Amino acid sequence: MSVLELDTPVRAEPHPGARIRRRRLPGKAWQRWISPLVLVLAWQIASTTGLLPTRLLAAPSTIAATAVDLVQAGTLPTAIAVSLQRVLIGFTAGAIAGVGLALVAGLSRKGENAVDPIMQMLRALPFFGLIPLFILWFGIGEAPKVLLVALAVSFPLYLNTFAGIRGVDGKLAEVARTVGLGRTQLIRHIVLPGALPQTLVGLRQSLGVAWLALIVAEQVNANAGLGYMINDAREFLRTDVIVVGLLVYSALGLLTDALVRLLERRALTWRREFLAR
Amino acid sequence: MATRVPGPLTRPSEAATGPVATVDGLTRRFGERTVLDRLDLEIGRGEFIALLGRSGSGKSTLLRALAGLDSEAEGGLSVTGSVAVAFQEPRLVPWKRVHANITLGLAVPDPKEKADAALAEVGLTERAGAWPLTLSGGEAQRASLARALVREPDLLLLDEPFSALDALTRITIHQLVLQLWSVHRPAVLLVTHDVDEALLLADRVLVLDRGRIAHESDVPAPRPRHRDHPDLTSLRTTLLAALGVSPEGTT
Structure with a gap:
């Protein structure tokens, strides 16, 4: 199932172990930089010659200068801080709810009967479509933004943790019985560690949607944060600021993904050593 | 009921303390299918038993019942003392x-x-x-x-633990099991489908068929045993016949 997916190099993004890139492209890594650099260069030339109007897309050089300005003026750090805080609070709340419900549903039939049908029903809802309701219920302050992130985060974590718990090898549970482990110890030594790889898959998915949900939520009447910065820039046709905002979003997304990978490498040593053999 | 004959290596003091496990009329059904049919068995202290049978004869079902992993078996089952299991896959x-x-x-x-x-x-x-x-x-x-x-453990249950090993490793592990058994003297129930393995290791060999013990042989040969020992050769023929296989056709 997902057990082998985790450590398979899917993307070529910065990775703590350079080993994987080396193995895939022995000595030819620089060749992969040619086409992106050509693209940026072409973009710069098109901007300088006036082929690409600034009101549609700013030149790369302008974007870089704007990024420096925004950092120096404190606008960008403040915006990042506000957005990060929203993601952090929303993610924490959503993770607690998602994993908590998965434990309730995964560890007992009664819990499954109580929780799972509701989660499966809610999962089918397009959660971005809930924004109008969220505005009616929670106003236009921080609450709807944080809650949207929390909602988006909880489902991937719920589904993966639940599947992880149920996917734990029944043969190991039998071993636990023959060596006399009780139910609590069974959960602690067998079930939870066994569900961890799948939970970490859920964690990565949920961090991805957390940023997505934040971007959507911040389009709605924000007065601070990256989304606000982008919307404000639109009013003044500042395409350079918009692109800086987008780049920061993707950088933050990659950063959180790298953090989870780091966590995976630490938590799943038992599997990594096997795969590395 | 199968009468227990102590194996030649069973120490008298241990034999005197009574069986480590008693199975009395054990029945296990999976839906319509009866896998264990009023089965009787006594396992003496320190005794090494091999349980032979074809696939689906109920060997593993009996072992799981003795291991306490089957709550739906009906009939009498009592185990005095501790039980440990080694499974086919090391788990x-x-x-x-x-x-x-x-x-x-x-x-x-x-x-x-x-x-x-x-x-x-x-x-x-x-x-x-x-x-x-x-x-x-x-x-x-x-x-x-x-x-x-x-x-x-007082009773060590081995559920075909050697079947997935290569031939050379299997020989070493056979030696290891015998050595561990002679030092610690647990009663051993070894489930296997390998007649030679049973003859090499056990004091007593049981053949399970259609949920009952269809045949029982003591293996009096002293250890270490060699495959070609004349006593074993005749026993092998008997056991293979009990399993419904003619030895000429298999070798």
Whole structure:
């Protein structure tokens, strides 16, 4: 199932172990930089010659200068801080709810009967479509933004943790019985560690949607944060600021993904050593 | 009921303390199918029993009942003393290092020392800190044996633990099991479909067929046994016949 997916190099993004890139492209890594650099260069030339109007897309050089300005003026750090805080609070709340419900549903039939049908029903809802309701219920302050992130985060974590718990090898549970482990110890030594790889898959998915949900939520009447910065820039046709905002979003997304990978490498040593053999 | 004849190596003092397990009219059905049919069996202390049978004859079902893994078997089943199991696949917990697998659920004051001793006995001392997924098949099966033995069981249940090993490793593990058995003297119930393995190891060989014990033979030959020992050759023919196989057709 997902057990082998985790450590398979899917993307070529910065990775703590350079080993994987080396193995895939022995000595030819620089060749992969040619086409992106050509693209940026072409973009710069098109901007300088006036082929690409600034009101549609700013030149790369302008974007870089704007990024420096925004950092120096404190606008960008403040915006990042506000957005990060929203993601952090929303993610924490959503993770607690998602994993908590998965434990309730995964560890007992009664819990499954109580929780799972509701989660499966809610999962089918397009959660971005809930924004109008969220505005009616929670106003236009921080609450709807944080809650949207929390909602988006909880489902991937719920589904993966639940599947992880149920996917734990029944043969190991039998071993636990023959060596006399009780139910609590069974959960602690067998079930939870066994569900961890799948939970970490859920964690990565949920961090991805957390940023997505934040971007959507911040389009709605924000007065601070990256989304606000982008919307404000639109009013003044500042395409350079918009692109800086987008780049920061993707950088933050990659950063959180790298953090989870780091966590995976630490938590799943038992599997990594096997795969590395 | 099958009358127990103590094997030649069973010490009299142990034989006197009564059976370690008694199965009395055990029946197990899976839907319409009766897998164990009013089965009777007594396992004496320190006795090495091999349980032979074709696939689906109920061998593993009986072992699971004795291991306490089957709550739906009907009839009498009593086990006095502790039970440990080594399964066909070693079933080590992959996220626990070898020594933590050995001590899993072990309630003694000095689990670390016990684990070290058990690992030394099976010759795995230098792999104590390894992750189970990095062990070879033979090493994993040794670790599984150590996990069973560290509990100092009165009854050791072996569910075809050698069947997935290559021929050379199997020979070494056979020797290891015999050696461990002669030192610790647990009663052993070895489930196998290999007649030679049964003859090599056991005091008593049972053949299970259609949920009942269809045949029973004592193996009087002294250990270490050689495959070509004349007593064993005739016994082999008898057992294969009990299993419904003619020896000429199989060799």
